[in-house]
Amino acid sequence: MRKLHSLGPRDLSINRREFLRQVAGMGLLNAAKGFSPIGAQTFPKLSVSRRKAVVVTFGGGARDQETFAPEGQENIPHLLSEVLPEASFYSRVVNRGILGHYVATASLVTGVYERFDNFADVAPEHPTIFEYFRRQLRRPPEDAWVIAPSNGFNRIGQSSHPSFRGGSGYGADVILPKRMLEAVPSLHTDKLRHLLQDNYENAFEVPQAQFGDARLSRIETLLKLSLSDFAAHASTLESPDELSVYLAKRLMREVSPSLIWITLHDMDVAHAGAFSLYIDAIRRTDRLCAEIWKAIEAEPEYKDKTNLFIIPDFGRDSDTDPGGNGFQHHRTGDPMSRSTWMIAMGPGVHRGTIVDRPVESIDLAPTIASIFSCKAPFATGKTIQEFVA
Ligand SMILES: [Zn+2]
Known part of the structure; x- marks a missing residue:
């Protein structure tokens, strides 16, 4: 049985301190004190042309108490060990924006708290990290990709911002694995139905993505993967996030883009109200994140050149907020749903280190820009101190 917790802002901070103490006690991590900036020692050794970045959203909304709080650690063995x-x-990562998955992920990619309707078929209003990266470094379309769980994320790769003339083609291509599955001619829906669940908030209508034949065949060609082979492999997988990670690995192997953004989403099954399914999804996400890091280490094109960032889009409601229904939703905007964390790995990152200084989720986009020696002039987040070039 799940224990009920009555976490308020003060308790949450105590809980995090307890977490820091425990993990430090396990000998895994250094103390946060004395953390020094990455500085000039590591980054300049790696030229911008060889650097890569992969972002994984530990997405769908996960709370402290089921992840990094002491009572949640049993659900994330791969992350911990x-x-x-x-x-x-x-x-201490805080998200002060709208707590809907598409708009929150759009805020991560632009570095601005986007304000649009989460369920609308619109592009981010501010330039995305993909557009800054591709235009400033003159990179081809194949060098920046998003793999997204929901058809509602179709337009996340490219903004409508006037500085990019409302979508001038510098964005990232977005792979929608479920759209690819649906396009398989002789789809055995019984075997694949569990992979086609698009949106866990059924009260809302999600816009249908346009995923034309040209886009599909381009992906087939680049990934050297026929739709029928894709469907055959998909039938062996447990969840939509496994499907996304399968495609991410294929993309790394066949195309080796410099910037990949993978949005995981399985744990949003929590909206259905089954705590056990929510926990199963967190455990799966924990495993998949470790798998992605192993894939980076195993691919010569990525090994020792890639910064990996793992960040939840946001948390979920606390058990005691009268406006919510606990883990099930993220509607109250309480501290539990806004407080989250981030993991950074790869060149220049101090290993086994806790940074207890507050940062915001919108700091990620300018931080990635800094890794590629780019500017993100419209981002309102700040480059995270350790990544200032
Ligand atoms: Zn949700």
């Missing part, structure tokens, strides 16, 4: 010793852990 395989990932954190190689990573800097930012223990």
Whole structure:
């Protein structure tokens, strides 16, 4: 049985301190004190032309108490034992924006708290990190990709901002694995139905993505993967996020883009109200994140050149807020749903280190820009201190 917790802002901060104490006690991590900026030692050794960045949203909304709080650690064994010793852990990340998955992820990619309707078929209003990156470094379309769980994320790769003339083609291509599955001619829906759940908030209508034949065949060609082979492999997988990670690995192997953004989403099944399914999804996400890091380490094109960032889009409601229904939703905007964390790995990152200084989720986009020696002039977030070039 799940224990009920009555976490308010003060308790949450105590809980995080307890977490820091425990993990430090396990010998996995250094103390946060004495953390020094990455500085000039590591970054300049790697030229911008060889650097890569992968972002994984630990997405769908996960709370502290089911992840990094002491009582949640049993759900994230891979992050704790395989990932954190190689990573800097930012223990105090705050999201002050709208807590809907598409708009919150759009805020992560633009570095601005986007204000549009989460369920509208619109592009981010501010330039995305993909557009800054591709235009400033003159990179081809194949060098920046998003793999997204929901058809509602179709337009996340490219903004409508006037500085990019409302979509001038500098964005990232967006792979929608479920749209690809649906396009398989002889789809055995019984075997694949569990992979086609598009949106866990059924009260809302999600716009249908346009995923034309040209876009599909381009992806087939680049990934060297026929739709029928894709469907055959998909039938062996457990969840939509496994499907996304499968495609991400294929993309790394066949195309080797410099910037990949993978949005995981399985744990949003929590909206259905089944705590066990929510926990199963967190455990799966934990495993998949470690798998992605292993894939980076195994691919010569990525090994020792890639910064990986793992960040939840946001949390979920606390059990005691009268406006919510606990883990099930993210509607109250309470501290539990806004407080999250981030993991950074790869060149220049201090391993096994906790950074307890507050940062905001919109700081990620300018931080990635800094890794590629780009500017993100419309981002309102700030480059995270350790990544200032
Ligand atoms: Zn949700």
